[in-house]
Amino acid sequence: MAGVQAVVFDIGNVLIEWQPERFFDAVIGEERRRAMFAAIDLHGINDQVDRGGNFYDTIVAAAKANPDWHDEVMMWHDRWIEMAAPAIDHSVRLLRALRATEVPVFALTNFGIQTFEVAEPVYPFLKEFDRRYISGHMGVIKPDAEIYQMVEDDCGVAPAGLLFADDRIDNINVAAARGWQTHLFDGPQAWADRLVAEGLLTKEAAQ
Template identity: 35%
Template sequence: MPAIRHIVFDIGKVLIHYDPNLPYSKIIPDEAERRWFLANVCTSAWNLEQDRGRSWIDAEAELLARFPDREAHIRAFRQNWRAMVPYAYQDSVEVLNGLIDAGHDVTMLTNFAADTFREAREIYPFLNRPRGVTVSGEIGLIKPDIEIYQRHTEDFGLEPSATLFIDDVLENVEGAKAAGWNAVQFVGAEQLKCDLASLGVTH
């Protein structure tokens, strides 16, 4: 295996925390009702389409047609997005910064809506440190589709066999491997440090 020369980070649940329950615990205090709402109305699958590039206007309209009595709760998703990303994982950010400071080529590849990612960069300036980022919502492709990894490879001049991808979602890790990358599933910063060391990556 060629030495790792490119390191690609996912963002959500690797570098920053993400949890829609945080604002909705106040918006819909009843736990059973809240669980139903997030499982049936503002679902992960619905939100993923914003990551693919669908506008929030269209996303809300689609749900309002089906759940007209839930307008306030539906619109609350985008309105309270910042409360869903309340903090960064400082130990992971230290790894990211350490790799950049050591001179490694670091980029990011994320499933993220274009507009909320712009906000994330304002909230968390460290997201501006890597050489660049592929944002799914900006290009209309999402992980784990192989095309998004190929696009990232082309845009940033990566050699797939010398690239390491770090993502918390196993399907996304497998997608990267299908594109010829090396990849590890993120479970925590300490394990990531071990994974990097085992691949000969110092930081």
């Protein structure tokens, strides 16, 4: 296996927790949340935003189309930053430790244009990548093979030189099929251990 030449981070549930269900459980209760998510494909609607759809317009249209849930759906826009929280601090330290050792670090994330603009001032580390591949700007989302091809074409690193961490197995599987090195993220400690095993960080730097 070729040595790692660049590390690629997903953002949601790797650097920032993304748990809309948890947010709605706290705000409207689990029973009503389950009913709402059964009635409306909110994650599918969010995919439209991640493909580049206007955040406000997309959520307003969904709210109007579901009048029984209008106010709750609007929370997806009005209180979005509460769903994308908190930062996963250990992962952020790993990002910065890699940068400190001059390992190129990229972001590859399903994220809307406007939602990323909302997140940036709250999470300054989002500005710290060497390259950022944001699906909303690219017009395609993971796990579509096209988005991985676009990264390869732009970054100039061969697939075998990319080490990619993502929390979704479907995203990982497509990357692996293209020859990327991969890590299925289920917590920052295992990711830290992988970076140490690859010789990218010392144990001390990976704390």
